[in-house]
Amino acid sequence: MDIEAKIKEMGLEVTEAPRPAASYVPAVKAGDLVYISGQLPLLQGKLTAQGKVEQEVTLEKAAEAAKICALNCLYAVKGLGLSIEEIHRIIKVNGYVNSSPGFTGQPQVINGASEFLIAVLGEQGKHARAAVGVSELPMNAAVEIDMILELKPRLVAKEYIEQGPETGM
Numbered sequence: 412m413d414i415e416a417k418i419k420e421m422g423l424e425v426t427e428a429p430r431p432a433a434s435y436v437p438a439v440k441a442g443d444l445v446y447i448s449g450q451l452p453l454l455q456g457k458l459t460a461q462g463k464v465e466q467e468v469t470l471e472k473a474a475e476a477a478k479i480c481a482l483n484c485l486y487a488v489k490g491l492g493l494s495i496e497e498i499h500r501i502i503k504v505n506g507y508v509n510s511s512p513g514f515t516g517q518p519q520v521i522n523g524a525s526e527f528l529i530a531v532l533g534e535q536g537k538h539a540r541a542a543v544g545v546s547e548l549p550m551n552a553a554v555e556i557d558m559i560l561e562l563k564p565r566l567v568a569k570e571y572i573e574q575g576p577e578t579g580m
Contacts, residue, residue, distance in 0.1 A: 414496055414498065417530070417531045418482065421527075421530070423479075423482055429450065429451065429483055431448065435448055437450075437487040437490050438487040438488060438490055443499075443564065444561055444562070445487075445488055445493075445561075445562060446557075446559055447484040447487045447557055447559070447560070448557060449555045449556065449557040450480045450481075450483035450484050450555065451480060451483070451548070451550060451552040452477070452479040452553065452554055453479070454479055458550060458551075458552055458553075459475070459476050460472050460473055460475070460476035460553035460554065461550070462551060462553060463510060463511040463514075464509060464510055464553050464554075465511040465514040467511075467553075468509075470516050470519055473508065473520040473553045473554055474521075474522060475523055476553050476554045477520055477522075477523035477524040477527075477554045477556060478523040478524055478527040480506075481523075481524035481525075482527065483556075484556055484557070484558045485498065488560070493562070497563050498532065498535075498560055498561075498562065499535060499560075499562055499564065500535035500537075501535065501536055501537070501558060501560050501561075502560055502561055503538055503541075503558060504521070504538050504539070504556060504557075505540070505556065505558070506521030506540065506541065506542045506555070507543050507544075507545050507554065507555040507556075508542065508544050508553070509545060509546075509547060509548045509551070509552060509553050510544035510546070514544060515544070518542045520542065520554060521540065521554075523554075525538070525540060538558070
């Protein structure tokens with residue numbers, strides 16, 4: 412089963428990643444790696460969770476928001492003219508949680524993203540990770556996720572052949 416089919420089975424679908432709110436791009440491809448900018452839990456232009464986790468947003472709702480952030484990260488690949496089917500594996504996930512004072516459940520919140528990635532990609536969804544509590548996030552979002560992922564080798568080899576070894580790939 413392909414990645415998009417698994418996502419649709421989960422009742423989720425995004426046609427494109429949210430547009431940047433400032434002067435940056437959603438994703439940058441460097442060789443076989445794609446660096447995804449921080450993604451908020453936006454669905455159809457609206458935040459799914461806003462406020463401080465534990466004070467205004469439950470841990471469960473924040474974990475669900477982390478899943479939406481991870482979904483938006485996957486779809487940022489489409490903005491590069493690639494298919495999400497070309498994702499080989501997730502390398503690193505960084506999760507930021509808009510935390511109430513004293514809240515220490517950041518790992519459980521970011522598990523929402525990690526569990527989603529493993530459900531969609533299987534073994535290739537397992538990754539290194541950081542879960543960090545912060546005092547504020549853009550738009551008062553409850554969670555933000557960025558990630559690094561690796562593309563399938565065939566795509567990298569094809570570009571190497573087309574562009575030649577002088578590009579440093």
